[in-house]
Amino acid sequence: MSDVYANSRSTTDTAVRKKDVNPTSGMCPICIKDCKILCEVGKSALRGREVLYPDTEAFGHSTASSNKDYGLDWSDFQILTDVMGARGIEPDPDKATFPAVDIRTKAGGVPLEVPVFTAGLGSTAVAKNYWDGLAVGAAISGSMQVIGENVCGMDMDAVITNGKVTKSPDLDYRVKKYREFWDGKHGDIVVQTNVEDQRLGTDVYALSRLEVNVIERKWGQGAKAIGGEVRIYDLKKAIELKKRGYVVIPDPEDPAVQKAFKDGAFKTFERHSRVGFPQFEGFVEDVEWLRDQGAKKVFLKTGAYRPAATAFTLKCASAAHVDLLTIDGAGGGTGMSPVPMMNDCSTPTVYLEAQVMNCVRIMKENGMYVPDIAFAGGFVNETQIFKSMAMSDLGTGPTVKAIAMARAPITAVMKSTYFNELAKKNDLPAGFAKAYTSDPTKFMIAYSDLEKKYGDDVKKIPVGAIGLYTYWHDRIAVGLQQLMAGCRKFKLECISRNDIASISERAARVTGIPMISDVESDLMSRILLDGSGGDVNVKSMSKKEQVAIKSRIQ
Structure with missing residues (x-):
């Protein structure tokens, strides 16, 4: 597979002069001096490490992802529809209508009205900028909202006493905003903690002062494996974060760096989190300690690490009896994931789920506890959700109880917020306004449903939250x-x-899901030649055939 984008990527705002690039390097076949186009190499010569990251100018109002074709994704599977019988409802045409389908679920014991929730959104600017829409949107959708890592550490108004946080207005606000519209039954607010958070005592603060029910430990994410990263625009803040123990690049206390920053040579500092090195016994003890501190549920979030690390993670989650394990496949990011890492590191989602299901099969065969599992990694629609859940069934129903999303919910909130801003300025696209009007209460199709439910309080719901609700519930x-x-x-x-x-042959080989040309091929002749009349004579079939038929018609 050629890497034609190696020297030209939209994520880094780079391009090439010629279309017929070298398939290995992605460079123009002839590179010339008098070229004003900035390719990856050229821009890197001028801006260095900045070119590792997605468009720096859009930080705080954008998300980013890989643009690499991994050779296998959810489009490599087809959903098999049926006409014989029904499961979960009486096979009556007057009862078995599609609105009667129950999509409610429980993930880690938390009831969800929809089988999706927002994955950890922490100190990155885009999460903070759109928090109201994300948090309230999750609450009115009856879903979970995970507050991501480093919120307390990045809160400049936080009070830190003897190395421990004793007050964090930012974390307080995020929890309270979700609870403004939370019904207390469906979903919950979750506080995620990484190495830095544990050092600060964010978990104890959230449990004791904010009465949070759920703590999620974070080992990593699919977009990167080197810790969280954000951009800092203020020199004083960069210095303070370094004093708090964060890795800040370049060194904000270096006089030469300070001069270059003030002179405009660069506009932002990078704040990096440390990475953890989990150990089996230590993790089990840590989960027990969290429960002693008052955590009603303990989750674990991990990234798309190598197969051995995946098995280790599942072993730890099993031994500690975590309530929910969220596993994040490679390819997507929410704030400042390095572009090369998003493209070429870690295990893509479908491959990763296949590995996880192999582990789960072994665990079940040996009587091990299997936590509820949520998958993340580029999910945007219902077909992907269905296929992921279907793949996770090992005979007793889906092991994947919900799908975690980050980029898609942010997009839903950003887009609905932006279009409402355009409406106020009478600047909506002409075609959109003609088709859907310029009135947000009309062009936001779920507004009337929420107005019916909340009455005048619907006006207190951020427009971004209505957008997220519409995306999850109405789509x-x-x-x-x-x-x-x-x-x-x-x-x-x-x-x-x-x-x-x-x-595709690759999909079948990686996942064990048979090719569509092989599915039930042994059953077709038996059904056609069965002498029982219109109904299938199951008793005359082999046990394998009986199981296949019964799984569909019962």
Whole structure:
């Protein structure tokens, strides 16, 4: 597979002069001096490490992802619809309608109205800038919102006494904002903690002072494996963060660096988090300690590390009896993930889920505890959600109980916020306004539903939150109901591995999901030649055939 984008990427705002690039380097076949176009090499010669990261000018109002084709994704599978029988509901045409499909779930014991939640959004600017829409949107959707890493450490108004946080207005605000519209039953606010947070005592502060129910330990994410990173625009803040123990690049206390910053040679500092080195016994003891501190539930979030690390993570999660394990596949980021790392590091989502399911199979065969699992890594729609859940079924229903999202919810909040701003300025795209009006209460299609539910309080809901609710409830939820009804599965726990088939040899080889050309091929002749009339004579079939048929018609 050629790497034609190695020297030209939209994420770094680089380009090349010629289209017929060298397939290995991505460079123009002839590179000339008098070229004003900045390719990766050229821009790197001028701006160095800045070119490692997504467009720096858009930081705080953008998200980024890989643009690499990994050779296997959810489009390599096809959903197999059905017409015989129904599961989860009486097979009655008047009852088994697609709106009757129940997509509610429990993830880590937390009831969710929709099988999605927002993954950890912490100290990166885009999370803070759009927090109201994200938090309230998750709350009114009956879903979880995970407050990501480093919030207390980045809070310049935080009070830190003897190395421990005793007050953090930013964390307080984020928790309270979610709870303003939380019904107390569906979803919950989760506080994520990394190495820096544990040193600061963020977990104890959240549990004791904010009465948070759920703590999530973070080992990593799919977009990067070197700790969280953000941009700092203020010299004093950069110095303070260094004093708090963060890695800040370049050194804000260096006089030469300070002069270069003031002279405009560069505009931002980088703040990096340390990486953890988890150990089996230490993690188990840590989870027990969290529960002693008052945590009602303990989650674990990990990235797309090598296969041995995946097995180690599952072993730790099993021994500690964590409530939910979120596993993040490679390819996506929310703030400042290095572009080379997003593209070429870690295990892509489908490959990763195949590895995880192999581990889960071994765990179940040996009587080990298997936590609820959530997957993350580039999910944007209901077909991907369905396929991930279907793949995770090992005979007792999906092991994947929910899908974690980050970029997509942020986009939903950003887009709805922006279009409402355009409406106020009478600057909506002409075609959009003609089709949907210029009135936000009309062009936001779920507004009337929320108005019916909340009355005048709907005006207190941020427009970004309405956008997230609409995306999750009016698009993904309805779309998932339609897919499930097409498979005659009317509850999430009824989704089966048999509901999908591979349409590429690689997909079949990696996941064990058979090719669509092989699915039930041994059953077709038996059904056609069965002498029982219109109904299938299951008793005359082999045990394997009986299981295959019964799984579909019961």
